[in-house]
Amino acid sequence: MTKTVLITGCSSGFGLAAVGLFADEGWNVVATVRRLEDGAPFAGRDNVLVARLDVQDPATIEAAIQAGIDRFGGIDALINNAGFGLFGVFEGTSPEKVREQFDVNVFGLMETTRAILPHFRANRSGVVVNITSGAGVFGLPMSSLYNASKFAVEGFSEALSYELEPLGVRVKLVEPGGVLATKFGQRVGAEAAQTTAPEDYAPIIAAGETLFEGLRAVRRGATPADVARVMLEACMDRTDRLRWVATDDIKPLVALRREAGEDVYWAEMRKAFALKG
Numbered sequence: 001m002t003k004t005v006l007i008t009g010c011s012s013g014f015g016l017a018a019v020g021l022f023a024d025e026g027w028n029v030v031a032t033v034r035r036l037e038d039g040a041p042f043a044g045r046d047n048v049l050v051a052r053l054d055v056q057d058p059a060t061i062e063a064a065i066q067a068g069i070d071r072f073g074g075i076d077a078l079i080n081n082a083g084f085g086l087f088g089v090f091e092g093t094s095p096e097k098v099r100e101q102f103d104v105n106v107f108g109l110m111e112t113t114r115a116i117l118p119h120f121r122a123n124r125s126g127v128v129v130n131i132t133s134g135a136g137v138f139g140l141p142m143s144s145l146y147n148a149s150k151f152a153v154e155g156f157s158e159a160l161s162y163e164l165e166p167l168g169v170r171v172k173l174v175e176p177g178g179v180l181a182t183k184f185g186q187r188v189g190a191e192a193a194q195t196t197a198p199e200d201y202a203p204i205i206a207a208g209e210t211l212f213e214g215l216r217a218v219r220r221g222a223t224p225a226d227v228a229r230v231m232l233e234a235c236m237d238r239t240d241r242l243r244w245v246a247t248d249d250i251k252p253l254v255a256l257r258r259e260a261g262e263d264v265y266w267a268e269m270r271k272a273f274a275l276k277g
């Protein structure tokens with residue numbers, strides 16, 4: 001039977017790539033965007049329904065889910081992909097911006113999940129795939145708020161999986177590293193331009209920039225299509241596996257965080273940022 005997926009944040013990047021991949025693989029896709037005109041690339045595809053969904057606007061979440069069920073007879077998978085990166089020194093970031101980061105990356109994802117759960121429970125089947133990040137695994141300078149939002153998604157998803165597994169609903173986490181060919185970096189730049197940091201922070205800002213340059217240097221050309229393929233794999237997975245690291249660039253840091261032990265991890269990170277031991 002044909003499966004149906006609803007994806008948030010399909011105007012660009014991973015979401016845009018995922019719509020194409022899932023549709024090519026024979027899935028029905030509810031491709032959700034904040035502005036309907038951003039659904040233009042999917043025009044003419046019978047198995048793609050473009051619907052408006054702003055994760056900060058609960059009425060659009062309900063309407064998009066209902067539209068998908070009406071059109072395709074049901075929804076089998078939800079991919080919570082919408083998000084943005086708020087980088088910069090915490091002290092220089094306004095409380096309004098902090099709230100917006102959580103409204104989109106955390107509360108928006110939670111409310112979209114809450115809205116689909118009655119449908120999944122009724123079917124005793126469904127999968128929720130949450131897109132986190134390497135920033136959901138390890139903390140980095142200038143990333144406290146983005147990190148906090150993605151750590152929150154990791155904890156939420158891990159705990160939620162206990163509640164939902166007995167009901168036939170699976171939870172999956174997809175953790176990409178840096179992928180340049182999306183609009184993520186543009187928004188990061190626009191948001192960072194709105195933060196200012198006292199001069200005291202200059203050394204750690206410089207150390208952070210060196211690390212990000214290093215990460216860019218080891219990127220092995222992962223594309224949005226590569227991440228979309230991992231999303232598909234996570235959707236299809238019938239096991240209880242929770243996490244997928246989606247790109248090679250972060251694999252060494254993820255291994256350091258998860259396998260080397262706390263002391264080794266901290267020693268390496270402090271060395272990387274030239275902090276005194």
Ligand code: NAP
Binds near residue numbers: 083085177182184
């Ligand atoms: P992107 O090209 O900027 O795509 C982000 C998508 O989220 C856009 O469609 C954007 O829509 C949407 N969005 C933002 N605010 C929204 C809201 N309030 N309601 C609904 N949609 C909203 O970036 P991307 O790289 O594909 O990022 C997708 C996900 O991957 C994000 O969760 C991001 O944190 C994560 N991620 C990205 C990277 C990376 O290096 N690219 C790495 C790790 C994780 P608009 O066009 O309307 O703003």
